[in-house]
Amino acid sequence: MLHGLGRTWQDFAILIPKFSPRWHVYALDLRGHGKSGHVPSGYSSAGYAAEIVGFLQDLVTGPAVLYGHSMGGVATMHVAAEHPNLVRAVILGDNPFSGEHLQHSFYRDLFVGLHALALKGGSVQELAKGLANIRISLPGLHYPIPLGDLPGNDEAYLTKWAQSLRQLDPEVFAMTLDGATLADFDSEALMPRMQCPTLIMQANPELGGLMTDKEVERAMRLLLKPKLVKFPLLGHALHLQQPQPIIKAVSAFLDSL
Numbered sequence: 424m425l426h427g428l429g430r431t432w433q434d435f436a437i438l439i440p441k442f443s444p445r446w447h448v449y450a451l452d453l454r455g456h457g458k459s460g461h462v463p464s465g466y467s468s469a470g471y472a473a474e475i476v477g478f479l480q481d482l483v484t485g486p487a488v489l490y491g492h493s494m495g496g497v498a499t500m501h502v503a504a505e506h507p508n509l510v511r512a513v514i515l516g517d518n519p520f521s522g523e524h525l526q527h528s529f530y531r532d533l534f535v536g537l538h539a540l541a542l543k544g545g546s547v548q549e550l551a552k553g554l555a556n557i558r559i560s561l562p563g564l565h566y567p568i569p570l571g572d573l574p575g576n577d578e579a580y581l582t583k584w585a586q587s588l589r590q591l592d593p594e595v596f597a598m599t600l601d602g603a604t605l606a607d608f609d610s611e612a613l614m615p616r617m618q619c620p621t622l623i624m625q626a627n628p629e630l631g632g633l634m635t636d637k638e639v640e641r642a643m644r645l646l647l648k649p650k651l652v653k654f655p656l657l658g659h660a661l662h663l664q665q666p667q668p669i670i671k672a673v674s675a676f677l678d679s680l
Contacts, residue, residue, distance in 0.1 A: 424438070424439070424448065424449065424450040424451070424490045424494075425451060425453065425475065425489065425490065425491040425492065425493075425495030425496070425498060425499060426450075426451075426452075426456070426493075426494075426495050426565055427492045427493025427494050427495055428455065428493060428494040428534075428583075428595065428599060429456070429534075429537055429541075429587060429588060429591055429595065429596065430456065430493075430587050430588045431452050431457035431586075431590065432450035432451055432452050432457060433450075433457075433587070434492065434581070434662075434663060434664040435450045435490075435662070436450075437662065437663075437666045438662055438666060438669070438670065438673075441666075441670050441674070442673070442674075442677075444453075445677075446488075446677070448517075449478075449482075449483070449487075451475070451525075452476055453474070453494070454466065454470065454471060454593065454596055455460075455589070455592035455594065455595045456587070456590065456591055456595065457590050458461075458590065458593075459474075461592040461594075463594070464594070464598070464603075466594060466595050466598045466603075467598070467603060467604055467605075467606065467607050468494070468497045468498055468501060468600070468602055468604060468605055468607055469501055469607045469608075470500075471494065471497075471498040472499075472501035472502050472505070474499040475489075475502050476502055476505075476506050476509065476538055479502070479506070479509045480509065483509075484507065484661070485511075485549060486509055486510055486511035487509065487510060487511060488510075488511050488512045488513070488514065488553075488677065489502060489503065489510055489512075489513050489514065490514040490516065490628060490673070491513075491514070491515060491516060491518060492516035492517070492661060492662070493516065493517065493518050493519075493633070493659065494518065494604075495516070496515040496516055496517070496518025496519070496570070497518050497519065497605070499514075499515065499518075500513070500515070500518075500608075500613045500614070500617065501515055501608070501613065502665075503613075503616075503617040503618075503619060503621075504613040504614070504616035504617050505613075505616070505617075507618045507619065507655075510619050511591055511619060511680065512619050512620040512621070512622070512676070512677075512680055513617065513619055513620070513621045514621075514622045514623070514624065514673060514676065515570075515621065515622065515623050515624065516624045516661050517625060517626040517632050517633050517634050517635045517659050517661055518541075518633065518634070519605070519623060519634075520609065520610040520634065520635075520638040520641075520642065521605075521608075521610065521638070522566075522602055522605030522606070524605075524633065524635060524638070525599075525605065525633065526602065527576060527629050528631075528633065529559045529560050529561060530631075530633070531556065531563070531600070531632070532558070532559050532560060532567075533559050533570075534596050534599055534600055535600065536557035536558075536559075537554075537557070537588065537596055538555075538593055538596035538597060540553045540554065540557075541588055541591050541593035541595075541596060542593045544548070544589070547582060547585045547586055547589055548582075550585035550588050550589055551578070551581040551582045551584070551585040553585075554570055554571070554576075554581045554584055554585055554588070555569060555570055555571025555572065555581055555658065556569055556570070556577070557569065557570045558570075561631065562628075562629050562631070563629065571637060575660075575664060594641070607654060610638075610642070611641070614642060614645035614646050615645050615646075615647070617647065618647055618648075619647075620648040620649065620650065620670070620676075620679070620680065621646050621647075621648060621649050621650065621652045622649075622650045622651075622652065622672070622673070622676040623639060623643075623646075623649060623650065623652070624652050624654065624661060624669065624672060624673075625639050625651065625652070625653045625654065626657050626658050626659050626660075626661055627653075627654065627655050627656065627657060627658060628635055629659040630656075630657065630658035630659075632657075632658060632659050633659055633660045639651060643666075649677060650676060650679075652672045654668055656668075
């Protein structure tokens with residue numbers, strides 16, 4: 424299980440008990456996140472993937488199912504395309520298929536705010552308050568809204584997010600904002616090389632999902648063994664917003680293997 428940008432393995436804590444009775448679950452902190460090491464100028468998508476490959480080669484005894492959410496999904500695509508012998512199947516949780524779409528979404532404003540907070544630092548409580556005050560422009564609205572006003576962003580959720588932010592290398596966001604993180608990511612070149620079964624979990628673009636319908640249609644053509652599940656009621660956070668629909672889709676996919 425591979426988390427998104429600025430998060431940690433604990434994002435999957437709600438899912439792990441559902442799958443650990445039948446599967447050996449690993450949940451990692453990507454480089455620069457959580458308790459993993461910081462790597463100066465090392466936060467490219469291929470850089471994230473390289474350390475996942477090292478983990479699989481050193482600590483996992485056979486081909487693994489990789490479940491990547493957001494940036495974790497981007498790294499997963501690199502691994503599946505470039506090291507097919509290490510990958511049994513892939514689950515892509517609403518990851519971007521292009522840097523251009525990410526740069527032109529409201530996530531750019533979010534990342535600017537998160538980068539400033541990470542640089543400023545402070546206590547978990549101070550960071551949580553700062554998170555609540557970050558303003559973003561959502562699709563369909565003509566004015567920015569504070570994160571703290573959005574459904575689900577209660578004190579407990581913002582506190583967990585602040586704990587992740589406090590451990591983060593701020594350069595993670597700096598490289599994302601200047602385009603360097605996804606400069607080495609070409610999804611159209613990677614997808615035909617992904618030989619394994621692939622589950623695409625698409626959030627609703629109108630609720631902040633990063634997979635556009637056009638990109639998903641292209642992915643379904645380019646991938647060798649694709650399966651698509653759409654979640655019209657969920658935004659980009661997917662399992663962080665409502666775990667049960669995600670558990671159902673992932674369980675069905677794993678059973679099909």
